[in-house]
Amino acid sequence: MRELKISDWIIHLSENSHPHEVVIEVSTRCNLECVHCFRQSAHGFMYKDMSLNDFVKIVDNAISSGVKKLVFSGWGEPMANPRILDMIRYAKSKSLYVVLNTNGTMLVDLAEELVKIGLDELYVSIDAVDVELYGKIRRPGDLSSVSKSIAKITDLKQREASRKPVVKTIFTLTKFNQDQLDKLIEYSINMGIQEIYLSLYIHHPRGVQGADCIRDDKCLSELENNLERLSIKLMDSPLRIWLPNIESYTSRECPFVNNRALYVRVDGRVSPCMFLAYNWDVLIENTTRSIREFIIGDALKESLSEIWRRQSNMIFKLSFNYMPSCLDCNLRRYCSYTLSTETDCWGNVPNCSFCPYNYKFSYCPI
Secondary structure, three states: OOEEEEOOEEEEOOOOOOOOEEEEOOEOOOOOEEOOOHHHHEOOOOOOEOOHHHHHHHHHHHHHOOOOEEEEOOOOOHHHOOOHHHHHHHHHHOOOEEEEEEOOOOOOOOHHHHHHHOOOEEEEEOOOOOHHHHHHHEEOOOHHHHHHHHHHHHHHHHHHOOOOOEEEEEEEEOOOOHHHHHHHHHHHHHHOOOEEEEEEOOOOOOOOOOOOOOOOHHHHHHHHHHHHHHHHHOOOOOOEEEOOOOOOOOOOOOHHHHOOEEEEOOOOEEEOOOOOOOOEEEEEOOEEEEEOOOOOEEOOOOOHHHHHHOOHHHHHHHHOOOOOOHHHOOOOOOOHHHHEOOOOOOOOOOOOOOOOOOOOOOOOOO
């Protein structure tokens, strides 16, 4: 086991350490072109579906590596894979806790099967509860169709006296939909949604100019007031809400490391997280920053537990924030280290020091 030497301390990862969760990207195709989607900023992005055979191999690998939870998510719409139901059935047959993250547009025909299979959690991205605004943001989506699907699942759960799946929604906050928050609360309660996750839009070069709130003092002030009011409103409500971090740049927490999770791409290759899975660009403070894909293994050829353990340096730095905080630094707009994820000024590879998910600006559904 590789040791880390820090001053007078010698540290090593436990030999029993293993991944607890795996996020599997079963498709990179999607039927929507959402205005905020970072897929638009990817370089050399390939569209394909994972085969059922490869999925079975990866799941078996995950189970032998100690994984207990599987999340269907990624850079595409999981339900675009024609074998998605077979995949969910197989995962549940192996006693895994299974989560599906979807745009909801293909749910209506599969809702009954998802309840029967016993899907544990269902995340549906919405971003607006006004029909016209929803169509403009999640192009060419139809909110009424998504709503019918959620209502169908809620009705099926009641008829089957089942708590599964727990229905949640992810709402990406922009300057276009901030005024939708009160309506979102009402919509969620009426639809049987149990949890709301508010996630700040992270701008990218091909995104809509002026839509993001990060470092926009006026937008953040309005958002802070809205979130405080919503928090008070929901204190006695069964509806749970996750709020983005809009105050502290020193409060950092990597969701993938905290949940002992690995990300498996559609081709079986493994990345530490979704953020580092492909080559793309992100715009933070009007500065374009290059995200370089960081591949740490292949789930079709080697054990996920071995892949996890050999990343001890990365696990340590993210567990204890043993790395710089780029967004706190006065040189962040000029420093070459913040222009890519290649390395940071402490010599860490890759550079996670400006990751918006690490700062909890946005939510990772894992």
